Amino acid sequence: MGTALARAWLAAGHPVTVWNRTAARAEALAADGAKVAASAAEAVAANRLVVVCLLDDASVGEALDGTDLTGRDVVNLTTGTPADGRTRATWVQERGARFLDAGIMAVPPMIGNPESGGYVFYSGSSALFEEHRETLAVPGGTTYVGEDPGFAALHDIALLSGLDGLFSGVLHAFALLRREDIAPTEFAPLLIDWLVAMAPFASGVAEQLESGDYREGVVSNLAMMVAGNATMRRTAEEQGVSTELFTPIWRLMEQRLAEGHPDEGATGVVDLLVRRGAGQSV
Structure with missing residues (x-):
């Protein structure tokens, strides 16, 4: 460099x-x-x-x-x-x-x-x-x-963290297909289009964090997402694929739901991560 x-x-x-x-x-x-x-x-x-x-x-x-x-x-x-x-x-x-x-x-x-x-x-x-x-x-x-002086590095690492999450999802998606007669190069454009279409999720999280209303504009609520995660877990098991890339986020979503927030989106996970990082009881 x-x-x-x-x-x-x-x-x-x-x-x-x-x-x-x-x-x-x-x-x-x-x-x-x-x-x-x-x-x-x-x-x-x-x-x-x-x-x-x-x-x-x-x-x-x-x-x-x-x-x-x-x-x-x-x-x-x-x-x-x-x-x-x-x-x-x-x-x-x-x-x-x-x-x-x-x-x-x-x-x-x-x-x-x-x-x-x-x-x-x-x-x-x-x-x-x-x-x-x-x-x-x-x-x-x-x-x-x-x-x-710390803000440049913080912006840098925050964006790279988002990229790591993207990597995790992409790699898990291809792992699900690995043993099947599905060409990765044919699947890749579908995956790219889907990720691009879902990218505005970040704007929604930002707006909810600033407003404090984690139910604002929610399309798929936390209760629905947690139920869907169970299907994702079973599919991985059927395909012989480890769920280790996703288990942490699934557990956090389940915890937020158990705390009584079924009508929220996933934004509450941000607060869980901050609380855990600060060593507070959760």
Whole structure:
């Protein structure tokens, strides 16, 4: 990802100084016009805008430790947690620099390609973001989500969590068909169309969470969904497919129903997850 970012800025005509813990990777960018620094400190000293993209937050601390950040604008494009972003913001600010954390919603081939749809969440110093907005827009679209340095990572991980749920459903669906004379490539378009048609479910959940009325606009209520889950479970058993990807959500829905919410949709599961995460009795 770091190489893709550097190449995007180089292609746009920006002067770029690079450093990599694996020297050969930095040297490979010299042919594209990058200046190769011998150390992280030398790279930081080269320009006011300092972009960091490493393995994890710990590697960011190791790379920047001992460098002079005074007067620098540090943009951290390393994937981390909200707590990482907040802690790193304080760490950078204590060393005399402004800080912006980021969450990249793209893979390397999408970087620098305006048609790819890739973009980056940013949070932290709004002044820093506004000053460097055009430069930051070169690798991909920019979406600023607030002064709280943890918000970029939170948006990033929340979207990835939704994607993991999508992966679970897709994989389970294909597992059900695996032993049958049904071509996966013929089934895939049906699955895609169905998922697209159901995507507005997210808007419904959002509206219910904001209104506090979990019965608002419900088409399939929780009682109906729990009954349907039993059929899904039996079908999996008949097809010889494990239900381990779905058992947790089914149990949560059953618990919410048992608490007396048959006319709601599935939104109440959000509250169950928050309560359990906070260690409260359920």
